[in-house]
Amino acid sequence: MALRELSSLEKFLGLKKPNKYSTQGDRKVPVLQSNSAPSLVGLGTIATHLAQEAKRPDLLGASAEERAVIQQWLEYRVARLDGCAKEDIKTILKDLNAYLEDKVYLAGNHISLADPLMYYGLHHIITDLAVQEKEKYLNVTRWFDHMQHYPGVRHHLPPVVVLRNRVYTSGHH
Amino acid sequence: MGKVPAYQGDDGFCLTESNAIAYYLSNDALRGSGAQASAEVLQWVSFADSDIVPPSSTWVFPTLGIMQFNKQAAEQAKEEVKRVLAYLNQHLNTRTFLVGERVSLADITVACSLLWLYKQVLEPAFRQPYPNLNRWFTTCINQPQFKAILGEVKLCDKMAQFDAKKFAEMQPKKDTPPKKEKGGKEGGKPQEKKEKKEDKKKEEKKPAAPAVEEMDECEAALAAEPKAKDPFAHLPKSTFVMDEFKRKYSNEDTLAVAIPHFWEHFDREGYSIWYSEYRFPEELTMAFMSCNLITGMFQRLDKLRKNAFASVILFGTNNDSTISGIWVFRGQELAFPLSEDWQIDYESYTWRKLDVDSEECKTMVKEYFAWEGDFKHVGKPFNQGKVFK
Numbered sequence: 242m243a244l245r246e247l248s249s250l251e252k253f254l255g256l257k258k259p260n261k262y263s264t265q266g267d268r269k270v271p272v273l274q275s276n277s278a279p280s281l282v283g284l285g286t287i288a289t290h291l292a293q294e295a296k297r298p299d300l301l302g303a304s305a306e307e308r309a310v311i312q313q314w315l316e317y318r319v320a321r322l323d324g325c326a327k328e329d330i331k332t333i334l335k336d337l338n339a340y341l342e343d344k345v346y347l348a349g350n351h352i353s354l355a356d357p358l359m360y361y362g363l364h365h366i367i368t369d370l371a372v373q374e375k376e377k378y379l380n381v382t383r384w385f386d387h388m389q390h391y392p393g394v395r396h397h398l399p400p401v402v403v404l405r406n407r408v409y410t411s412g413h414h
Numbered sequence: 415m416g417k418v419p420a421y422q423g424d425d426g427f428c429l430t431e432s433n434a435i436a437y438y439l440s441n442d443a444l445r446g447s448g449a450q451a452s453a454e455v456l457q458w459v460s461f462a463d464s465d466i467v468p469p470s471s472t473w474v475f476p477t478l479g480i481m482q483f484n485k486q487a488a489e490q491a492k493e494e495v496k497r498v499l500a501y502l503n504q505h506l507n508t509r510t511f512l513v514g515e516r517v518s519l520a521d522i523t524v525a526c527s528l529l530w531l532y533k534q535v536l537e538p539a540f541r542q543p544y545p546n547l548n549r550w551f552t553t554c555i556n557q558p559q560f561k562a563i564l565g566e567v568k569l570c571d572k573m574a575q576f577d578a579k580k581f582a583e584m585q586p587k588k589d590t591p592p593k594k595e596k597g598g599k600e601g602g603k604p605q606e607k608k609e610k611k612e613d614k615k616k617e618e619k620k621p622a623a624p625a626v627e628e629m630d631e632c633e634a635a636l637a638a639e640p641k642a643k644d645p646f647a648h649l650p651k652s653t654f655v656m657d658e659f660k661r662k663y664s665n666e667d668t669l670a671v672a673i674p675h676f677w678e679h680f681d682r683e684g685y686s687i688w689y690s691e692y693r694f695p696e697e698l699t700m701a702f703m704s705c706n707l708i709t710g711m712f713q714r715l716d717k718l719r720k721n722a723f724a725s726v727i728l729f730g731t732n733n734d735s736t737i738s739g740i741w742v743f744r745g746q747e748l749a750f751p752l753s754e755d756w757q758i759d760y761e762s763y764t765w766r767k768l769d770v771d772s773e774e775c776k777t778m779v780k781e782y783f784a785w786e787g788d789f790k791h792v793g794k795p796f797n798q799g800k801v802f803k
Contacts, residue, residue, distance in 0.1 A: 345510055345549060379508065382508070386510075387515050391515065406508075
């Protein structure tokens with residue numbers, strides 16, 4: 242799964258020639274194979290490397306603070322989101338929903354590497370949500386919808402239907 | 415028609431009206447792709463013009479000192495603004511941008527029309543109920559294309575109030591516009607932005623022109639009228655701000671605040687204080703008729719309001735009364751001969767200019783402004799007072 246995601250990311254970044262990847266261990270950690278340099282291990286590391294290779298420093302943050310927030314989300318993606326237990330999903334969505342209330346993007350006022358990677362990681366979770374749940378995590382849903390419409394992000398993933406007009410208005414807010 | 419902003423393309427194509435120019439300079443993505451999206455964009459542009467700009471101007475312009483303050487109108491505008499913000503907040507609940515999933519002309523126009531609200535009056539507590547709108551607005555103004563024009567936008571910390579001093583400063587002279595620069599620069603006209611983006615269409619107008627003009631219109635309307643026939647135009651500028659004093663007089667305690675303010679700021683060169691007495695007290699009958707006499711005179715002097723203040727009091731009872739008052743005028747002469755409209759009543763009164771430093775003057779100002787005291791020179795009890803302000 243991580244490999245298809247990396248190939249989508251390459252397309253999003255506009256990288257012409259695809260890299261060679263393999264996986265490592267039980268958790269299938271992605272590895273970027275390279276002939277000239279030592280191979281890179283881990284989703285966050287590889288994604289950051291690809292952004293640099295594509296000369297997209299804007300995706301890595303404009304300030305030190307922004308760069309840190311982006312790395313924090315990449316780490317969150319790998320450590321908390323990937324392979325999380327079913328009972329953790331609610332907490333993750335709740336936290337993320339609160340975080341996104343006053344934000345359009347995860348870090349700063351522009352799209353960064355954190356956004357597509359969190360989008361890829363959350364996709365299977367959001368797909369499984371019922372309409373009521375999507376409304377409950379309104380800010381996550383809004384951000385998610387923005388991401389899947391963002392030029393070049395979605396690629397290999399099927400679009401998730403998001404209702405703009407709320408059906409269940411008795412929920413929170 | 416001498417319209418500003420105006421646009422002239424390389425090929426000689428001309429346009430006026432900011433929204434039309436913005437539309438022309440936009441690319442298809444900004445206009446909204448598809449019939450539905452572009453209609454939605456148009457809807458928001460119209461919404462900005464018809465629902466945001468009017469109440470926003472009514473509320474914000476006085477705080478910038480470019481329009482007179484009217485409490486009732488401002489309060490009404492405030493409520494109107496709240497409705498608009500709530501509506502936008504609701505719309506943005508499920509949306510990142512106003513139309514579609516990217517910035518469009520709708521976002522540019524609406525954000526720019528909200529700009530001065532956010533800068534001047536929407537203090538944190540006031541904007542707190544609209545988190546979706548705040549999120550959207552912050553994102554918009556931080557897009558590089560917005561930033562290129564608007565610079566760093568600082569959101570309001572504390573709600574600005576009417577700036578009487580600035581207003582007074584800006585009123586009399588139209589030829590020195592330094593005050594406007596600040597406002598002018600980011601006056602928030604979307605077409606400027608477009609120009610930057612679309613470099614292939616060469617910009618013809620000076621960068622700051624369109625926004626400055628926006629301020630001008632309003633100011634010109636206000637300044638032009640009184641200036642055309644301002645009988646006090648020949649007098650040098652005064653430091654005493656009549657409106658400010660009147661506000662203190664109306665809203666705060668007369669003895670504790672208004673009168674000390676009056677003496678502290680009074681400009682003896684620019685203004686004079688007069689005592690007036692009705693010449694035919696024996697003709698005064700019923701108290702209400704006498705009051706009508708006073709208020710009728712005030713009405714006929716309406717155009718003098720800006721440059722005068724008076725407290726006129728009816729003393730005594732029916733068939734045994736006198737009228738006298740204290741007047742403060744612009745200039746050192748009686749103001750009435752300056753305009754034909756003002757000459758109907760004043761000859762029915764005797765007028766005596768008071769020595770500003772005299773005890774008599776101080777006492778009279780105090781007693782007449784406050785409607786209380788001994789009124790030793792009158793010899794009749796206070797009946798009722800009328801204030802010309």
